[in-house]
Amino acid sequence: MTRPPLVGAALWNAVMKRAGDRCECRGACGKKHSAPGQRTQGRCDLENGKHISKRGEVVLIAMPRDPVNEGDFVTAASLPARRLAAMCPDCYDAVCRKIARAIKQLPPQDDELFAADEFRVDPASKKQADVGAA
Numbered sequence: 001m002t003r004p005p006l007v008g009a010a011l012w013n014a015v016m017k018r019a020g021d022r023c024e025c026r027g028a029c030g031k032k033h034s035a036p037g038q039r040t041q042g043r044c045d046l047e048n049g050k051h052i053s054k055r056g057e058v059v060l061i062a063m064p065r066d067p068v069n070e071g072d073f074v075t076a077a078s079l080p081a082r083r084l085a086a087m088c089p090d091c092y093d094a095v096c097r098k099i100a101r102a103i104k105q106l107p108p109q110d111d112e113l114f115a116a117d118e119f120r121v122d123p124a125s126k127k128q129a130d131v132g133a134a
Contacts (some may be wrong), residue, residue, distance in 0.1 A: 002049040002059050011081055015062040019086035021048040023060060029094035046088040060086045067099060 004012045023044035027033060034042040046052075048060045062084045087095070 002057065008062075011084070012062050014081035015084045015086050016048055016060060018081065019060070021060070022046070022086070023088040023091055024085045025087055025091035025095075028098075029091040030098065031091075031094070044088060044091055046090070048086070055089070058088055060088055061092045063087050063092060063095075067095070 004016075023046045025031075025033065025044040027041050029044075031044075032041065033044045046058050046060075048058060050058045052058060062081075064079060065083055065085045
C-alpha cells in the first residue's frame with residue numbers, strides 16, 4: 001500500500017477507497033483499456049502500489065472528474081471526494097495533454113470587458129481632438 005500525500009490525506013484516502021485503489025480511467029486518456037477480444041470499454045488496470053518495471057511503484061492521483069469545468073487542477077483539494085477520480089500517472093498525463101491541446105485550439109477571446117468602442121464620441125472641434133490625443 002502506498003503512503004498517502006502529506007496534505008489532504010483524508011480526502012485522498014476517501015477517493016482511493018471509493019475507487020478500490022484502482023485507476024478509474026475508462027478511456028478519457030485515449031486508450032481503450034480493454035482486454036484483447038473484448039468489445040466494451042474497460043477500466044484501466046493499474047492499481048495503487050503496484051510495481052511496474054518502467055516506472056516503479058504506481059501512486060494514483062486524485063483529480064477532478066470534470067477538470068475543464070472545475071477549473072485548475074490545484075483546486076482539487078477544495079472539492080469533495082465524490083467529485084474526484086483516482087487516476088494513474090499515465091492516464092492523468094494523457095488527460096492533461098488532451099485538455100491543453102483542446103484549449104490551444106479554441107478561438108481567441110475578445111476582451112469585451114475593456115472594449116470601449118460603443119462609448120467613443122467624435123470630438124466636436126480640432127482643439128478638442130488635440131486635447132484627447134495628449
